[in-house]
Amino acid sequence: MSLIDQLKDHMKQAMIAKEKARLSTIRMALAAIKQIEVDTRESLNDEQVIAVLTKMVKQRRDSIAQYEAAGRSELAAAEAEEIQVIETFLPTPLSEAEIAAFIDAAIVEIGASSMADMGKVMGALKPKVQGRADMGAIGAMIRAKLQ
Structure with missing residues (x-):
């Protein structure tokens, strides 16, 4: 099963379980992938999807640093939650x-x-x-x- 199919499957599961935060994060990831597919006019393979998801995690880590510097811990916590959801679709980290x-x-x-x-x-x-x-x-x- 491709990574995009896994994302879509997990999106359906989140809808059924009424997990709003997880659902919105997965939808955001699928939208980012779809945007790149539309821009490049080609379907992304799993490596390219991993690159998109990795970029999303990096963006959220940068946002967390900025939110914490501004004293907005609730927004930093929301970004951290999104990172956890996205990381479930990434390969296990290397030691x-x-x-x-x-x-x-x-x-x-x-x-x-x-x-x-x-x-x-x-x-x-x-x-x-x-x-x-x-x-x-x-x-x-x-x-x-x-x-």
Whole structure:
């Protein structure tokens, strides 16, 4: 079952269970996916859907930081709830050891030896860890290894 089909199935379940917050979050995710499909005029595969969902989680984390800085804890809590719903559709996150293993393998595969090769390493890693790890944290780990 594709990720879009899973989202639609969970949307129906949320409707039946009358879970308004979950339903609105899933609808928001499906709308974002549909918007990209309309813009690009092609159907998204699971990897592309994961990229959309990952972007949505990142946006919500940024919003939480801004809401907390402004003292709006109720809005931050609502965003955190949306993150929890979205993350149920993302693959399980990688541990630091797994990320380090991926980085080491990519460095060896590419033959990276300096910071000039960082973009190549990031490019090789992105499809493998998309939605399973924060690319910002991975960038910092790569920098530490290439220096």
